[in-house]
Amino acid sequence: MKKDIHPDNHQVIFQDVNSGYRFLSHSTKKSxxxxxxxxxxxYPLIKVEVSSDTHPFYTGRQKFNEKGGRVEQFNKKYNMGK
Known part of the structure; x- marks a missing residue:
């Protein structure tokens, strides 16, 4: 590999601003x-808006659309269901 072409990879602390959750990882980002x-x-501190601690996919608090698709909504609205 060529020398001096890769970015500086160092350890940083990422902190979720919503929950205060912090984790140590590697990054090229500076702070x-x-x-x-x-x-x-x-270590340098990098604040993030969303992490695995607050993201709905990882927390299980994900909202699902219970209404159904457009056709189901139309049929329900105009009583055209089976």
Whole structure:
């Protein structure tokens, strides 16, 4: 591999701004903010809007459309069902 063509990959703390959930991972993103992790070391802090802690798919709080499709809605509205 060629030297000096790859971005700097370093450990950062990602923090979900909605729940406060934090996790340590690798990233090429840079941040001026820092935070101390459980191991006592200081890492750059990156705030995110959604993480696995608050995303509906991972939390099981996903909303499903119970109305049905357009045809079902039409049939229900005009009593044209079976």
């Amino acid at each position: 001026e903010e820092t935070a101390e992790w459980e191991d006592g070391k200081t």
